[in-house]
Amino acid sequence: MRGNKAALAAAMAALAFGGCAAAPSAAVNAPTAPAEPLSVFGHRSVLEFGPALLAAKNAPPGTVVTASGGVPNLWATPDPALAASVGGHAEGAPPPPNPGMADLAGNAETQTLRMSLKHPDVRIVVTTTEGLYRIIARRSSGIASVADLKGKRIAVFVNTSAAFYLHRLLKGAGLGEADVTIVPLTARAGADAVIKGDVDALSTWEPEAERAALALGDNGLSIQPKGAYREIYSLNARAGTLRDPAKRKQVVAFLRELLAGCRKAEEDPGEMQAMLAERTGQNLELIRQSWHHHRFPCALPDDLLDVMVEEEQWLAKIDGRQPRDRATLSRLIDPSLLREARAR
Incomplete structure (x- = not known):
C-alpha cells in the first residue's frame, strides 16, 4: 500500500511538472499579431x-x-519650402502636405539629395521610372533651338528635377539660368502659362508637357536633345527600416510585385493608366499619349551615382554650400534589396 501511494504521488508530481513545462510552449505557439502594412508614398499628381x-x-x-x-514622409517631416517656392497653386496657396509616415517613398533623385542633407540615412532601393523630359516652347516667341531660349521667360518648378533638366540643356548650349528669366510655377500652372503666352517655354514632367504641346499645336516646339538628362524616379527607404528583419521582408516582397508592375508598364499599361487617371484626375487619353515619354526599368541605373554627383554640385551652388563627395553620395544607394527580390 505504501508503495502504491508513493507511485501515485510520483505520477501526480510528474503531471504537475509537465503542465508547468507546457505553459511556455503554449505562449510561444500563440498567434502573433498581423504585421503593419507596408506604407508606400508617391505624389498623387505624377505618372511615375x-x-x-x-x-x-x-x-x-x-x-x-x-x-x-514623397521622400519627406520617410521621417514624417513635410517639406513645405518646396511647394512654397513656386506659384500657381490651384487654391492660391500650397496644399497642406500629408504628415504621414512612409516605409517607402517615391521621388526623383533631386529630392533624395535635398532631404539627405538633414537625413543621411535615406537609401535609394530601386528606380521604377525614368522621365524623358523636354522643353515645350512657343515658335511664335522666336524659339527654334535651345540657344534661342536666351532672354526668354521659362516656367519651371524650381528645386526639382525639371529645373535640373533646364540647367543641363542651357549648359549644353553655353548658357546658364542667368541668361533666361525663370518663372517659378507648378507643373499645371506652367503648362497653362505657356499655352496662354504668359511665358515662352516650359520645363516640366508629364502629362503637363504633353497637354501644353497638344494645345499649342503647330505653334509648339518640343526640345529634347538626346542624352541631356532624364529623371530618375526611385523608391527610397530609411536605413533603419531596411535593418529591421520584418520590414525588410515586406520591402523585398513588394519589390517582387514591383518588378512585375514595371513589365506591365512597358508591355500592357492599360490597367495602370486607368488607375493613374483616377488617382491624378488627369484625362486618360492624355496619360496614354504621354506614356512614351517614360521608361520603367525597375533597376538601379549604372550612371545613377554619376548623375547624383553632378546634380549635387548644382544644388550645392544654389544652397551656397560645399558639394558632398562621391563616396558620401554612394552611401545613399542600397542595391541589396533589389538583389534579394530578384533571387527567388
Missing part, C-alpha cells in the same frame, strides 16, 4: 508612381497601403 500603384494593388490583401507624398 504607376508601377508602385499597380504593385500595391496586386500585393496580398492588407499588406500594402499607398498615400500621396
